[in-house]
Every structure is written in structure tokens, then in C-alpha cells.
Amino acid sequence: MKKVRVVTMGCSKNRVDSEHLLRILQERGYELVPEGVEPADGWIDETIINTCGFIQDAKEESIEAILEAVEAKKQGRVGKVAVFGCLSQRYRAELPPEIPEVDEWNGILTFDTLRRVLTTPSHYAYLKISEGCDRTCSYCAIPLIRGPHVSVPLEDLVEEARGLAAQGVKELIVIAQDTTYYGLDRYGKRCLARLLEQLAKIDGIEWIRLHYSYPTGFPEDVLRLMADNPKICPYIDIPLQHSADRVLSMMRRGIDGRQTRDLVAKMRDLVPGVVLRTTLIVGHPGEGEAEFRDLLDFVRESRFERLGAFQYSEEEGTYGALHYKDEIPPEVKQERYDRLMELQSGISLAYNRSRVGTRTRVLVDSVSDGVLVARSQTESPEVDGEILIGTGVRRPEESPSAIIGHFLDVNIIGADEYDLLAEI
Numbered sequence: 110m111k112k113v114r115v116v117t118m119g120c121s122k123n124r125v126d127s128e129h130l131l132r133i134l135q136e137r138g139y140e141l142v143p144e145g146v147e148p149a150d151g152w153i154d155e156t157i158i159n160t161c162g163f164i165q166d167a168k169e170e171s172i173e174a175i176l177e178a179v180e181a182k183k184q185g186r187v188g189k190v191a192v193f194g195c196l197s198q199r200y201r202a203e204l205p206p207e208i209p210e211v212d213e214w215n216g217i218l219t220f221d222t223l224r225r226v227l228t229t230p231s232h233y234a235y236l237k238i239s240e241g242c243d244r245t246c247s248y249c250a251i252p253l254i255r256g257p258h259v260s261v262p263l264e265d266l267v268e269e270a271r272g273l274a275a276q277g278v279k280e281l282i283v284i285a286q287d288t289t290y291y292g293l294d295r296y297g298k299r300c301l302a303r304l305l306e307q308l309a310k311i312d313g314i315e316w317i318r319l320h321y322s323y324p325t326g327f328p329e330d331v332l333r334l335m336a337d338n339p340k341i342c343p344y345i346d347i348p349l350q351h352s353a354d355r356v357l358s359m360m361r362r363g364i365d366g367r368q369t370r371d372l373v374a375k376m377r378d379l380v381p382g383v384v385l386r387t388t389l390i391v392g393h394p395g396e397g398e399a400e401f402r403d404l405l406d407f408v409r410e411s412r413f414e415r416l417g418a419f420q421y422s423e424e425e426g427t428y429g430a431l432h433y434k435d436e437i438p439p440e441v442k443q444e445r446y447d448r449l450m451e452l453q454s455g456i457s458l459a460y461n462r463s464r465v466g467t468r469t470r471v472l473v474d475s476v477s478d479g480v481l482v483a484r485s486q487t488e489s490p491e492v493d494g495e496i497l498i499g500t501g502v503r504r505p506e507e508s509p510s511a512i513i514g515h516f517l518d519v520n521i522i523g524a525d526e527y528d529l530l531a532e533i
Contacts, residue, residue, distance in 0.1 A: 119161025129220035160196035232514035247429035274313035352407035353400035386415035392442030461524035
């Protein structure tokens with residue numbers, strides 16, 4: 110039996126592609142070697158790398174992973190190296206001559222199978238509901254790489270989710286390049302709320318979480334469903350990118366600053382207690398000091414529970430690279446990034462401290478050094494903080510490992526900027 114390892118770079122959408130590939134390899138008789146695990150004999154017949162080509166840092170990480178696999182091949186620890194995914198799709202002409210030791214180069218691979226080999230803990234999984242994107246944001250190369258938006262048929266998604274529930278999955282994390290666009294191409298209207306309703310009816314699925322939503326045309330029926338259905342987590346990942354009119358216009362976001370602020374207010378009004386996670390870009394062309402101050406004011410007003418930021422990276426082929434000059438100096442981008450994240454640090458700490466003394470239901474993800482690592486409906490795996498529970502106060506009849514994948518009621522007793530402390 111040949112041994113194969115699939116290495117996944119980049120986002121959770123890539124992870125789903127890798128999981129489908131792993132299922133195909135498993136059905137073809139390969140022995141699957143997980144990432145970070147060395148086989149007893151130290152030999153792997155094939156390493157397959159699923160690359161990311163979104164921004165410069167991600168591209169560099171993917172190249173490093175390829176070079177590491179090539180070095181292992183030179184050392185006689187790997188027989189064959191294959192590459193696929195966004196980076197190789199984007200640079201399929203340039204990369205092979207640069208790294209000739211790679212045996213096989215592929216671009217984007219598509220998978221029809223509904224079955225997957227989960228690489229997440231068995232109690233949660235990502236559900237990718239569409240491929241590609243129809244947006245024309247100035248800074249983003251994804252439409253160039255992945256092509257136009259294509260929704261997965263609703264019945265296929267429900268069937269896939271039922272299969273995941275049968276494997277023990279309790280939490281579905283709904284993902285796409287733009288989840289709110291779901292259905293427009295296939296059904297002629299936005300169908301995200303309809304999909305969420307169908308997923309919530311599946312026995313065994315307890316939490317459904319929404320990631321990667323787009324602000325322009327955000328469907329209000331999703332917010333009403335979120336407020337009414339306890340299975341839909343009051344959590345929205347919505348990359349807003351900026352708040353200043355000039356920058357949003359140059360970003361080609363299809364929304365202005367007032368509409369952005371109104372959308373945040375509507376979300377908080379229609380879904381009491383909703384947790385908003387957003388991403389912002391500093392240093393985009395058109396961002397002067399006045400526009401950056403507007404962004405800081407927006408963050409102060411909105412008090413996002415979760416916030417990440419990037420410094421603008423000019424990507425070849427994008428509208429921004431073709432039409433704008435990346436004239437903001439790197440040191441100014443860094444200084445603005447630092448100011449923004451310092452502001453958000455205080456907001457995050459205040460939010461976490463406000464939860465001390467409350468009781469919440471959590472799902473246990475793992476055990477680390479005798480501590481249960483868990484999340485509530487307001488924390489997403491891999492990107493948010495965690496709720497840490499001392500196992501000295503666990504139920505006496507249960508070992509820590511036996512609680513993984515189970516729900517517990519806990520009291521929040523402490524907080525820092527990122528994580529919470531709790532007791533059962």
C-alpha cells in the first residue's frame with residue numbers, strides 16, 4: 110500500500126478540497142499519512158501540496174512548503190511531489206521551470222464526490238457551498254484564479270451535511286468566497302436562508318456558523334433566521350475592508366461608508382448579542398490620513414468582537430495593480446496597522462471581560478496539558494480565541510479525552526484579550 114500525504118495551505122475552502130482528495134486517494138488504496146506525522150519507516154511515496162495564491166505572504170508560505178517537500182525528495186524520504194491549488198493555477202507557466210524537481214503540476218481541481226476524509230476534529234466540519242466569485246474587488250485575485258461564482262445544488266449540500274452528521278459532526282461552518290451570493294446563479298435569487306433552514310433540520314447538527322459573507326446586498330432573511338433559530342450561531346464573519354467612502358469606491362466594494370455603518374447597526378438590531386468578525390485592509394490606494402482616521406472611528410463605534418487586518422499587497426492582474434499606484438510607504442502601512450490593532454486589542458479585552466460571571470454552553474475541541482479547550486457559539490475554530498477549562502473540576506466519572514466533542518455548561522471566571530477561563 111502506497112503512502113501519501115496531502116499538505117494544505119491557506120484557507121478553510123482549501124481544506125475542504127484536500128478532504129475530498131483524501132477520500133479519492135483512500136478509495137484508490139493509498140495509506141493516508143496526516144500532516145505533521147512521520148511514518149515508522151520514514152518513507153512517503155507521494156507528497157501532494159494544495160497551495161494558496163491569495164496574497165504575498167500566503168504565496169511565500171506555499172513556495173516554502175513545496176521546497177520542503179522537494180528537499181525531502183532529495184534526501185530520499187519522499188518518492189514523488191505533486192502540486193495543485195490556487196498558486197499553481199495562477200503561475201502554472203512560471204513555476205515548473207523554477208522548481209523542476211516537482212513531478213506533477215496541476216491547477217484548480219474540482220471534486221464531484223460528496224464524501225470526505227475529515228482533517229478537523231470529528232465534531233465539526235466546513236461545508237463549502239459555492240466555488241469562485243463574481244465580485245470585482247480591486248485587491249483580490251480570487252476571481253482570476255477560481256473563476257465565476259458557481260453554487261453547489263442545495264440538495265447536494267443537504268446530502269453532504271447529512272453524511273457529516275452521520276460521522277458525528279455537530280457543528281457545520283458554512284463557507285464560500287461569498288456565502289451571501291449563494292443561489293443567485295442557480296436559482297435566480299439569494300437562497301442562503303433557505304439552505305440554512307434545511308441544514309438546521311438535520312438530526313445531529315447542533316450549531317451552524319456563517320463565514321465569509323459580503324456586505325453588499327446582505328440578505329435580511331438570514332438575520333431574521335439567525336435571531337429565531339437556536340441552531341444558527343449568532344455569529345457573522347463579514348470582511349468589511351474599510352469605512353471611508355473614497356477607499357471603498359476605489360476598492361470597488363459596491364457599498365459606501367454610511368451603508369456599511371447602517372448594515373452593522375441592522376445586524377446588531379435584528380440579532381441581539383450577535384458577534385461580528387471582520388477583516389480590514391490598511392494602506393490601500395486612496396487611503397490618506399483622513400480616511401484612516403475614519404476607519405479608526407468606525408472601529409470605535411462598531412466595537413467588533415473579532416477583528417483582523419492586512420496591509421495592502423498589490424497583486425498582479427488585479428484591478429488595483431492595473432489602475433492604481435501602490436504609493437503608500439511600507440512604514441506607513443505598518444504604523445497604521447499597529448494603531449488599528451492596538452485599538453482593537455482594547456475593544457477585544459473589554460468584550461471578553463464583560464463575559465466574566467456569565468454562564469454559557471461550550472463544545473470541547475481538545476485537551477492540552479490537562480486543560481479542556483472549548484468554544485461557545487461566539488467562537489469559531491482556528492481563527493478566534495478559546496475557552497479554557499481546568500480539568501480538575503470536570504465531572505468525576507469522565508476522563509478529559511472522553512469529553513472531546515461534547516457540550517458542557519460552564520461559568521466564565523476570567524478573561525484576557527483573546528481567551529476566556531471557565532469552570533464546569
